[in-house]
Amino acid sequence: MRWIAAIPLAAVLIALPFFAGDFYINLASQILIAAIFALSLNLLVGYGGMTSLGHASYLGVAAYISALLTSRYGWGHGTAALFSIAGTTAMAAFFGVIALRATGLGFLMITLALSQVLWGLAYRMSNVTNGDNGIAGLTRPMPFGISLDSAASFYWFDLIVASLAFLMMAIFVSSSFGSSLKGVRDQPRRMAALGFNPWMIRWITFIYAGFWGGVAGLLYVYYNKYIHPTSLSTTSSAEALLGVIAGGSGTPGGPVVGAALVLLLKNYASAYIERWNMLLGLVFLFIVLVMPTGIVPGLSKLWRRKSR
């Protein structure tokens, strides 16, 4: 039944470029990228109970690697993408070893610190990263010779990757490993006594989340054709975390809704109000007060109450 309900949604998403203007297509592309990013963070926050405030590291580093390899060293997009994702995943493995020495607040602080180091490097190592000027003049890849320069073609490419990401992460959390992960989130001590290795389960999830964060980063740099140190900033990490929590952490759809909300507020509200961050804060406060578990769980609870 739930799959049947997804068919009209899929149809609308696929057909979007036929009835929407370029502005909205581009907005949708950005939402899809933010959604992949939020979903990858949700693996940690929602399913693993690991609240990270440094997830932008994976987005930013993947984007920078791809940007540097293609613009500075003239690599092709295919190999650059492979290197970028492999590098980002390896970095997640390394950062995971450091951050998973702690849980809870300690974990959060370590992820924050690590991402700050990268952000600082992106700013200061200007001979490599071009510092505050960022790296401009990048190109989009041409998979199978198809140009992605139009809003519609990029959107479809984006949609394919996002669907794959959504599916792969949904399979991951509903697998028996996913059950192990949720168990470790809820009762780590008990899970260890039952024979599960909590550290290893968390570490594998951390790496997997880093991988998909990297995929989001690649799409991000393809879309913008530009990369700046702010993509590695704490604000960038915090916005994603806000989206995950507002939408509903630990649900497959929540982070998508949350990421869309944050992005829409950013794009629309910033046109009218200069301090759009304040508005985002107020909206977030409202959500937390009315639906403490997030929009998606909150609404489905309301729906169930109504239909009863």
Added chain:
Amino acid sequence: MTAAASDHALEVIGLRKAFGGLAVTQNVSLAIRRGERRLIIGPNGAGKTTLFNQISGDMRPNSGQIKLFGADVTSFASYQRAHLGLSRTYQIITLFSGDTLEHNVTLGLLGLRPSRWQMWRPLSFYGNLATEARRTLDAVGLLHLADHPVSDIAYGEKRRVELAMALAQKPRVLLLDEPLAGLSDTERTTVKSLIGSISRETAVIMIEHDMDTALDLAETVTLLNYGRVIVDGERDIVIADERTREVYLGV
């Protein structure tokens, strides 16, 4: 020597643990044979649960040794000890309250199987786990509640789920931390006969305050007080011992 060592399911040798200046385990040594039924008694704060926590690996001792079937496991993590056949229940219920009873027991089964690492097949793919979980729930008399979340069931039933999770693992050494606490008389009888029916392959070590019930199940008794072993031996001898009366029975 090796033959003698392997006769023992669990050996604790000169275990010491202190929280700051407070010594909670002081030179504790125990030897438990395969299939033995051991009751650990002692007043509140005697260090019974702390001893369990060290045996199960939740807590590291300051010094001393823990051996499972002759193998030194002192530096092993809890999950490694679980794979050597050690299982435990908790005094304070630690279940997965949002999940069904079946899922709780299934996690117990999954923990010892390689499929816990499986990343693309859903848990429901392993139908034999669910069947096995339901069989165990049936054994503790909770099959009718298998599809209910743990948060919906009564306290006494939760205690039995705790027991079911441990039993499902078919452990060779089972640590039961106050399995009868907070149970009604009827539940007490059920759990008692359940513990009584545990396979003789399994050594059962039990902390329990309900002496009437627990003594029936025990073959040997260890009395702890202030983190020390006061008396240790055959049930009737320990119970008759003057020091037991002094410390525990308050005579």
